Amino acid sequence: MFLRETRFQRFVQVMQRADQLVATTALEDLFGQMLDLMVSAIEAEAGVLSLYDEDTQTLVVQAAIGLPGAQRLIAARGSASQGLTGAALRQGTALFVANALWDHQDWISSAAVALPLRTAYCLPLVSQGRPLGCVHAFNLPDTLSEDSEELALINLLGSRLANEIEKAQILAQARRRERRQQALLEIVSHLTTTLDRDELLNRIMSRACELLNVEATSIWLRDPEHDDLVLHIAAGSNRERIVAQRVPAGRGIIGHVVATGETVAVNDVSRDPRFYRQIDANSGFVTRSILCVPLKAPRIQLGDARGIAEERIIGGAQALNPRDGAGFAAEDIALFETLASQAATVIRLAQLYSEVSALSTRIIDAITGAIDLKDSYTRGHSQRVSDFSVAIAQELGLSSDKIYRVRIASKLHDVGKIRVPDRILKKRRRLTDSEFAQMRRHPEYGLEFLKENGLLELEVLRDSWTALSQHHERLDGRGYPKGLSGDQISLVGRIVAVADVFDAITSRRPYQPARSADEAIAILRSLAGIEFDGECVEALVRARAKGLIHTQEERAEREHAPKRRRSVRRRSAWMAG
C-alpha cells in the first residue's frame, strides 16, 4: 500500500509538474523539460523527442538526454516512415520493444546504438490522426511491461505535449499568415501611390523577392507591335545580368501563361519542354524552378463618356528559385497572383493616365504651335514661354502640382490670338490704332476661350487662368486689358509676363532684330518693380545661370546641330490657316 501510495502521489506530482511546465515554459525549452519529466517518470535511461516536419515528411530531433553525444543529435533529421518509429506513427499508438534486436532501419534507434540497449518505447505524438512528433525512451526498468501504469503516465504526458505542440503550430501558422497578409496589404495599398510605371514595377518586384524568398523576380510586358514579351524589371540576384531580354510571342513558360491567362509553377524546368533556355544562356543565370503568373488588368470603369477599359493580359511576372530549396507552396502562388493582378491593374491605370495626359499635352502643343505660326515671327513662342515660366516657378520653389498648372496655363497664354484676324497678326507694317486695340484684346479672348469651352472649371486652370488674362498687365497699373496693379496681378500672371517679354526681346520681330539674353535681362531688371515683379525677374536670371533658359536663337542653333530636337521639328511644318 505504501508503494502504491507513493506511486500515486508521484503520478499526481508528475502531472502537476507537466501542467506547471506547460503553463510557464516557452516551447523551445518545453521540449527538453518535458522529455526529462517523461524519461524520469518511467525511470528510463535515455530519451529522444522529435517533431514531425510535414513538408519533408521527416522527424527532426528537438531534445535528447542520456545518450552519448546527445547534443549532436539536435536538429538531426530522419525518416518518419521506416522501422519502429514508422510503425508507431502509422498506427498512432505507442510501441514497446523488450529485448528486441535493433531495427537498423529505424534511424532514431540507430542513433542510440552507442548505448547498450535493452528496451525501447516509441510514443507517437498525434492529434486528430495527424502526426506531430515522437518520443523515444530507451532502457526502461526491467520491471516495466507493456501494461504498466507508468506507461499510462508517459502516454498522458505525451498527449499533453501533443496538445501543446498543436497549439504552438496553430499559433505560429496563424502569425505567419497574418504577417504575410499584412505585408501584402501594405504593398498593395502602397502601389496606388505612383502612376510612374517603372517606379511601380521596381517596387513590386523587390518586395515580391523578399516576400516569396526567391532568388529573382521579373516582369515581362507585352510588346503591342509584335506580341513578344519584353523584360521590363528584374529584381534579385540576376538583376544586373538580365537586361533587354525578349521572349518571342508564344514561346517559353511565360508565353504560355500570357496566352492562356493561367498560372504555372514548374519545380524543375529542365523537364518542361516549354522552358525557353535562351534567357539563361544570355544572362548566365541558372533557372531551376519557375512560378509564372499572368499580369491580368481587370475591366476598369472609367466613368462618363470614357466608358470601360476592357480586361487584358498585359504581360507576366516570374519568380525563380525559392531560396529554401522547396517548391512553391500554394500560399506563395496565391500571394504572387494577388501581387501580380494588383500590379497589372495599377500598370494599366498608369497607362490610361499617361495616355490621356499625353493626349491633352500634345493637343495643347498642337493648337498653340498652330497659333504661333499664324505669325511666322512667333514660331515656337508658346512653348518657350511655357518653358521659361516653369523654370521661374521652379526657382520660386512652387510645388510640383502648381508647376504643372503653370506649364499648361502659360502654354495657352496667347490662345486668344486664335480670334485675332490673320490680316492683323500677319501684318508687317505698323498696326492702325483700331487694329492695335483688337490685338490688345487677345488676353480677354483667351479667358473667353477658357470659359466658353468649360476649361475654367478644371482644377488645372482654376487658379492659373490669369496666365492668359494678366500676362500684359504691369505692376504700375499701365498694362492691359484691365490696368491691374501691384497685388491685383496674380503670381502666375507676373511669371508669364516676365517669360513672355524675355522671349519677345530675344526673338526676331518684324520691327526689330533679336537681342541677346543679357540685354533682355538688363531691360527686365531696369523695369523690375515698375512693369515686372523683381522676384520673378531674378528667378529667371538664376534659371538662366543654371542653363535652363534658352532663347529662340540658341534653340535654333541646337536645331541645326546634328541631333535635332524632336519637339521643335514637330511643329516646324505647321502653318495656321
Next chain:
Amino acid sequence: MFLRETRFQRFVQVMQRADQLVATTALEDLFGQMLDLMVSAIEAEAGVLSLYDEDTQTLVVQAAIGLPGAQRLIAARGSASQGLTGAALRQGTALFVANALWDHQDWISSAAVALPLRTAYCLPLVSQGRPLGCVHAFNLPDTLSEDSEELALINLLGSRLANEIEKAQILAQARRRERRQQALLEIVSHLTTTLDRDELLNRIMSRACELLNVEATSIWLRDPEHDDLVLHIAAGSNRERIVAQRVPAGRGIIGHVVATGETVAVNDVSRDPRFYRQIDANSGFVTRSILCVPLKAPRIQLGDARGIAEERIIGGAQALNPRDGAGFAAEDIALFETLASQAATVIRLAQLYSEVSALSTRIIDAITGAIDLKDSYTRGHSQRVSDFSVAIAQELGLSSDKIYRVRIASKLHDVGKIRVPDRILKKRRRLTDSEFAQMRRHPEYGLEFLKENGLLELEVLRDSWTALSQHHERLDGRGYPKGLSGDQISLVGRIVAVADVFDAITSRRPYQPARSADEAIAILRSLAGIEFDGECVEALVRARAKGLIHTQEERAEREHAPKRRRSVRRRSAWMAG
C-alpha cells in the same frame, strides 16, 4: 490497498478519458462532457462551467449539470469579480468552501440556491495568469477535504480544459483576423477597378458597413469652394434619410478629423461637445457612437513632367453605432483607417484621371469648334460627326474602348482644315480648280497634324487616325486623297464618311439648303456599296430610329427652346481667326 488501487486506476482512466475527449470532441460539446467527467470524478452533486468574456469582464455559463433548471442557466452571464468566484479568479487558485453560508454576492452560487447546498468548490481556469473561465462543483462528498487527491484530479482536468480553451481561442481569433484581412485585401484590390468616383464610394461604404458591423457608414468630401464637408455616400440603415447634408467647415467631429488628420472614436457622442447635432436632427437618425477617420490621399507620383500630386485630406469617413453594442475595437479602427486611406487614394486617382481626361476632351472640343467656325456654315460640324460616329459604332457593337477612340478621332476628322487658308474655306462662290485641290488635301493635312504633334503614337489614335485621312475615300475607289477602295478603307474611315456626309446633307450650305434626315438617309442608302459601307449606313438608320441622331436644324430648335444645351452654347461665340 484495494481502495487505493481502484482510485489510482480510476484516476488514470479519468485522465485518459479526458485525453480522448479533447482529441475527438468539438469545443461546444467538450464543455458538457468535461464538466460531466469532472463532477463525476469527484462525485459532486452538481456543476457549472462558465467562460470568461474579456470584453464585458463577465462569466458566461456554457454547461450545467445536477441543478434544478440547469438548461436555463446556459448563456447566463454574471460578475467575474464578486464573491467566491471573484476571489478564486483573482487568486488564480481553487477555493473549497465546506458548510459555508451562501455568499449571495456570488451569482453562480446564487443560481444554485434551489439545491440544498453543503459544500462548493470553485476552480478557476487560468492560463499564463489570464482568466479563461471557471468550474464550480457543488455538494462534494463529505469525506473530501481541501487536500484530497480527488481535488488534485479535478485540478488536472481543469488545467487540461484551460489549455483546450486557450487553443480554441487562439485559433478563433487567428481565423477571425485572417478572414477580416482577407476581406480587406479583396476590397482594397477591387477598388482600383473603377475610376468612377460614386461607384467607388458606394462600394467601399457598403463593404465597410458589413465588415465593421455598424448601423451606418458615410463619406464626406471637402467642398473646395467653402471647405464645408458634403455628404457624398451613405450606406446602412440611414441611407435614405441622409441626403445632401453639409457640415460647415471646422464643425463636428468630422470637421475636427479633417482639420487635424487624426482618427477619432467617440463611444458616446452625447458627451462630446464637438458632435454636430444638426445632421441627426435633419435625418431622424440617432447617432450613439462615431468612428471618424480622415480620407488622406498620399503623394502620388505621376511620372514625367506631370510631377507629383501632393498629399491632401479630401474628406472624412464615418462609421456609426456598432451593432453589437460594444465600442469600436482597435482592430475595427485600424481596418477602417486602411479602407479610408485606400479609398482616398483611389478617389484622388479618379480625380486626377477625370481632370486630365476633361482637359483633353475640352481642348479638342475647343480646337475643332474653332475650326468649324472658320467656315460659318460648318458650325458644330465636328461635334455632330463625332456624335453620329459614336452612335454608328455603338450600333455596330464595338467595345467601349473602341467607341472612345472613334469619339476622339472622328471629332478631329477635319482638323487638317486648320491649314487650309481662310479665303478658301470662307469663300461663298465656286472654288477654282486649284482652290478645290487644296481643299481636298485636308485629310492629308489632318494626318500630318497628328504625326507632327506626336499624336499618332498614342493608343487612342494609333488605330483610329484613319478617321482623319480616309473620311473622303469611297468604296468604289473614286474618293480622295488616295482613291482607296473596298477593304482598303478602315472601318473607322467608313463610319466617319457616313457620319460626315449625313451631317453635310442635313446642314445649310452656301450652295444648297439643308435637307431632311429622311432625304439624307435615302441618298446614303442609294449610294450604299458604291460610295458608302451599307452596314454603317444601316447602323446610322437604326440609331436615328432610336432617337440618337439629331441634325443641325433639330439641334438648333432645341437650342432655341428654353432649356439651352450647354455644350452647344459653349462654342457658339467662337470665330476662327
